[in-house]
Amino acid sequence: MFPYIIRRIMLMIFMLLLLSIVTFLLFNAVPTDPARLTCGKSCSPQIIEANRIRLGLDKPLPVQYVEWIKGIFVGRTYGSGTQTFDCHTPCLGYSFKNGEEVTVMIKQALPATIYLALGSFILWMVFGIASGIYAANRKGKWQDRTIMGITLVGYSLPVFLIGLMMLLFVIVRWNFLPYPDYVSPTVNPIQFLQTMILPWISLAILYAAYYTRLTRSQMLETMSEDYIRTARAKGLPENRVVRKHAFRAGLTPIVTSAGMDLAGLLGGAVITEYIFSLPGLGRLAIDAVKEYDLPTITATTLVAATFIIVANIVVDVLYAAIDPRVRLS
Amino acid sequence: MSDVVLSVRDLSVEFATEDGVVHAVDKVSYSVKRGETLAIVGESGSGKSVSSLAVMGLIRGNNAKVTGEVHFAGQELVGLDPEEVRKLRGLQMAMIFQDPLSALHPFYTIGQQLVEAVQVHEKVSDDEANARVETMLDRVGIASAKQRMDEYPHQLSGGMRQRVMIAMALINSPDLLIADEPTTALDVTVQAQILELLRDLQKEFGTAIVLITHDLGVVADMADDVMVMYGGQAVEQSPVRELFYQPQMPYTWGLLSSIPQMHASSLKLDPIPGTPPSLINLPKGCVFAPRCTYKDKVADGLCLSERPNLLAVTDTHAARCHMSVEQRADVRRERNIGKVN
Ligand SMILES: Nc1ncnc2c1ncn2[C@@H]1O[C@H](COP(=O)(O)OP(=O)(O)OP(=O)(O)O)[C@@H](O)[C@H]1O
Ligand code: SF4
Numbered sequence A: 001m002f003p004y005i006i007r008r009i010m011l012m013i014f015m016l017l018l019l020s021i022v023t024f025l026l027f028n029a030v031p032t033d034p035a036r037l038t039c040g041k042s043c044s045p046q047i048i049e050a051n052r053i054r055l056g057l058d059k060p061l062p063v064q065y066v067e068w069i070k071g072i073f074v075g076r077t078y079g080s081g082t083q084t085f086d087c088h089t090p091c092l093g094y095s096f097k098n099g100e101e102v103t104v105m106i107k108q109a110l111p112a113t114i115y116l117a118l119g120s121f122i123l124w125m126v127f128g129i130a131s132g133i134y135a136a137n138r139k140g141k142w143q144d145r146t147i148m149g150i151t152l153v154g155y156s157l158p159v160f161l162i163g164l165m166m167l168l169f170v171i172v173r174w175n176f177l178p179y180p181d182y183v184s185p186t187v188n189p190i191q192f193l194q195t196m197i198l199p200w201i202s203l204a205i206l207y208a209a210y211y212t213r214l215t216r217s218q219m220l221e222t223m224s225e226d227y228i229r230t231a232r233a234k235g236l237p238e239n240r241v242v243r244k245h246a247f248r249a250g251l252t253p254i255v256t257s258a259g260m261d262l263a264g265l266l267g268g269a270v271i272t273e274y275i276f277s278l279p280g281l282g283r284l285a286i287d288a289v290k291e292y293d294l295p296t297i298t299a300t301t302l303v304a305a306t307f308i309i310v311a312n313i314v315v316d317v318l319y320a321a322i323d324p325r326v327r328l329s
Numbered sequence B: 001m002s003d004v005v006l007s008v009r010d011l012s013v014e015f016a017t018e019d020g021v022v023h024a025v026d027k028v029s030y031s032v033k034r035g036e037t038l039a040i041v042g043e044s045g046s047g048k049s050v051s052s053l054a055v056m057g058l059i060r061g062n063n064a065k066v067t068g069e070v071h072f073a074g075q076e077l078v079g080l081d082p083e084e085v086r087k088l089r090g091l092q093m094a095m096i097f098q099d100p101l102s103a104l105h106p107f108y109t110i111g112q113q114l115v116e117a118v119q120v121h122e123k124v125s126d127d128e129a130n131a132r133v134e135t136m137l138d139r140v141g142i143a144s145a146k147q148r149m150d151e152y153p154h155q156l157s158g159g160m161r162q163r164v165m166i167a168m169a170l171i172n173s174p175d176l177l178i179a180d181e182p183t184t185a186l187d188v189t190v191q192a193q194i195l196e197l198l199r200d201l202q203k204e205f206g207t208a209i210v211l212i213t214h215d216l217g218v219v220a221d222m223a224d225d226v227m228v229m230y231g232g233q234a235v236e237q238s239p240v241r242e243l244f245y246q247p248q249m250p251y252t253w254g255l256l257s258s259i260p261q262m263h264a265s266s267l268k269l270d271p272i273p274g275t276p277p278s279l280i281n282l283p284k285g286c287v288f289a290p291r292c293t294y295k296d297k298v299a300d301g302l303c304l305s306e307r308p309n310l311l312a313v314t315d316t317h318a319a320r321c322h323m324s325v326e327q328r329a330d331v332r333r334e335r336n337i338g339k340v341n
C-alpha cells in the first residue's frame, strides 16, 4: 500500500514539474513581447525596457524559470533599488493589466468556482448514481427507458443552452429568482443560494445524465457477475446485494470519472460562470485571454492543470482503498 | 434414512428471448433424500445449472418463466413469495459454484463474506459470528483460519477458495446443498480432496446434495442417484449402479462408451458426434434423434415424429427412448456397454 502511494506521489511531483515547464514555455512561446504587454497605448520603449528588467524578462529563459518556480515557493521581489515590488508566496506573477498580484486574483476567484463545482458535483453524483441504479434494476422496463431517454436529451444539450434557458425562463420571464449577483455565503447566505442554485442545476443536469448512464452500465455489468449470484444464494436481501456487492464492485470507473470531472470543474467552469456572472476561475481565465494578460493566463492554466494532476493521485489512492487487489499487489 | 429433503415435479424453465422461447428445462422431476447425493450429468447447455438455480429461486428477470413444483422445507417454492424463498437460501438450502474465484467478492475479506452469511439469517454479535466462521473454516480444512479471515479471495489458492465457498454454504447447516461443478476448475489432486471434504461434511451434517458434474468418475464416487439431462430434459434417471450397469438409452451409452473400465479414476465425457439441439426449436420427436445412431431400430420413424416419454424400466430406473427394453439389452450386449447380465 505505502510503496504504491509513494510511487504515485513521485509520479505526481514529476508531472507537476513537467507541467510547470510546459506552461512556462507556453508563456514564452507567445509571439508577443511580454514586456510590451505591461503598458498600454501610451507606451515608450523606455518604459518597456524598464519593465522588462523589473520583471526579470531580460534574463535567460532557464533563469526566468527558476525565479518563477522560486516565487511560487518563497515569493519574490520584482525590480531593485527603490522601485521594488513584493510578490507574496505563492507568487504566480504580477498582472500589469489589473495592477494586482495574480495569486490575489486567483484567491478571489477560487471560492465561487469551488462552490459551483462542489454544489453541482454533489447534485449530479446523488441523482446520477441513484437514477443509474434505479434504471439498472428495472432494465428494459418503462422506468428504465424513460430515464435513458431523459439522460440522452440531457447529455446532448450543450451546457450553454441549459444555462441560458434557465436564466431566460426562471429569472427573466418568470421572475422566480433575482438576477444573479454573487456574494460569499458568509456575507449573505440567501443571496448566495439564489445565485448558485441555477448554475448548480444547469451544470448538474449535464453531468447527472452522464453519471446515470455510467452507473447503469456499471451496475448491469456487475449484476451479472458470479459473486452477485453467490450473494443471492446466501440469502441476502436484494437491496443489500445491489448496494453492498454490486455497487461496490462497479464503483471504480465511477470514482475515476468523478475525480476527473470534479477536478476539471475546479479549474473553472467557463461557460456557466459567464452565463451566471460568477466571479470564478473560468471567468478570470477568459478575461485574461481577452486582455492578453499573460501572467494570469499562465497562472490559471497552472492551477487548473494542478487540480487534474492532484485528482489523479487522489483517484489512485481511492482505487487502492476500494480494490484490495490493487492495494496488495 | 428415507426422509425426502427436496422433491421436484415437472419443473420447467423457459426464457423468452428475441429469437424465440428457450426451453432450458422441460418437466424435470427428481427427489433427494437426507444424507444422499443426486448427480446431474449432461453436456454443456443441457439445463443442469438452470434447473438447480430454479430450485434456489435464483432464476430472475421478467423474461423467465418457472413452472412445476419444488417441495422443500414443507413448502411449495414455485410461486411462493420471493421473500420467503430468500429466507430459505443460505439457511436451509445453499449452493456452491464452479469457479470459486469469481464466485467470491473480490473486495471483501473471507471473514467479511462468511460473517455476512451468518448474520443475514441470525442476529448474532460480531464476536460470535466471527467465532463460528473460524470454527467452520477450520472444519473445512483451512489452516490458521483466523489469519485467513482477513485475507482476500485472490490471496488464496483455488482449492482453498472452494473450501471457503463450502464453508460459506454449510455455515448455517442447510438441509440441501447444490454443488454446480464444484471441482471442474480445480487441479486433479485438489478435486479429490474437495470431494472427500464434501463427503465427510455430508456424513456429519446429513446434508442432501445435488451435484452437477461433467465427470462420470465423480458420479461413480459420490452419487447415490443419477439424472442424465439432454436438451433440457431428463433422459435417464436411476440409482448410480444401475445407470453404470444397465444404461437404457443411447445418449447415456454415448456418455459411458468411451470409458475403458468402470474403475478408472477419472471418466471424462467423450464428445458424442454432433451438437446439442437448439433449445428454441426442439426436434418434434426424440430430442436426441438428430445424433442417435439407433433410431432405425424403431419402426415408423417414430423417433422423429413422437417425443418418447420417460418410462420406468424398474421401480427406480426410468429412461426416455422408443426402443424396447429387449432391444436396448441387445445393443448393450452387442456393443459391450455397461455390465451385461
Ligand atoms: N437468462 C437466460 N436467457 C436465455 N437463455 C438462457 C438463460 N439462462 C440460461 N439460458 C440457456 O439455457 C440453457 C441451459 O443452460 P445451463 O446453464 O443450465 O446449462 P448447463 O447444463 O449448466 O451447462 P454447463 O455444463 O455449460 O454449465 C443454455 O442453452 C442457456 O443458453
Ligand atoms: S428414442 Fe429413438 S432417437 Fe431417441 S434415443 Fe431412443 S432410439 Fe435414439
Ligand SMILES: [Mg+2]
Residues within 6 Å of the ligand: B048, B049, B050, B180
Ligand atoms: Mg452449468
